[in-house]
Amino acid sequence: MSGMTAPAPFGPLDFQLVLLRRMADFQPGLVEDARRTLGVPAAGMREANRRWQAMVRSPRARGTVARYRSVLGAPEHSERRRIGDLECEALLWPVPLWPGLRFEVLAAGGGAVWNEWLVRAPGAPGPELRTAADLRPWSCTVDEAARAFPPATPLQGSAPTRWQLSLTLPGGERRVAEFTWGLLQRLL
Incomplete structure (x- = not known):
């Protein structure tokens, strides 16, 4: 054996780095500060994004909801939600970098994902937006x-x-x- 070790399982920290990678195009300073807060070097953020893209594009890729469950664990909250004429399941996971937010996945009955994004955590106060x-x-x-x-x-x-x-x-x-x-x- 060459002494190489398998990479650690992709988890919540890696997922936060994936979110940050996309945000770096618009807010590089905020992303840099957040990356430092997480204690991860720039190469670590690139590697997390590479691994995420490989998971998403793999011919053996899990369904989207299964992938989020494997990376983030069991959702903190799950509920049936009606949006217009459509009914879906809303799954929410905590995101430690943004304690007042949750990562939300809206999935149809067959597991098809309609939307995946950050939302305000239930019960967390939102910002006052006036101007x-x-x-x-x-x-x-x-x-x-x-x-x-x-x-x-x-x-x-x-x-x-x-x-x-x-x-x-x-x-x-x-x-x-x-x-x-x-x-x-x-x-x-």
């Missing part, structure tokens, strides 16, 4: 911004984990907010 100045990076989720600045219109994001939302600010000005994994990154 454009309140829309700071990492301050709010898609849902919170949409409720605070109606009417809000969803727009196509620039990647699968990105969303844009056209918001109506006080006074009627329309602006576009950009989110990664459901967390605000910037106001355009």
Whole structure:
């Protein structure tokens, strides 16, 4: 044997690094601070993202919900939810880097995933959003911004984990907010 060891199982810390990797395109300073808080070198973040992409693209890949359960463990909370005419299961996992948020997966009866993003934790106070100045990076989720600045219109994001939302600010000005994994990154 060559003395090489198998990598540690992919877990919650690695998953947080995957979330951060996508956010680094918009908020490199915040991501760098968060990475340091987690005690992981830059190479560790790249490696976590490489491993995640390999899991997602593997021909032997598990279903999306099964993959999240294997990486994050049992959900902290699970509930049936009705969205319009559709019924789904909402699964929520804690994300230690953002204690007031949860990673939410919305899955159909057959296990197909409709959405996967960060949301406010049940019972956690959300931010007070009144003006454009309140829309700071990492301050709010898609849902919170949409409720605070109606009417809000969803727009196509620039990647699968990105969303844009056209918001109506006080006074009627329309602006576009950009989110990664459901967390605000910037106001355009």
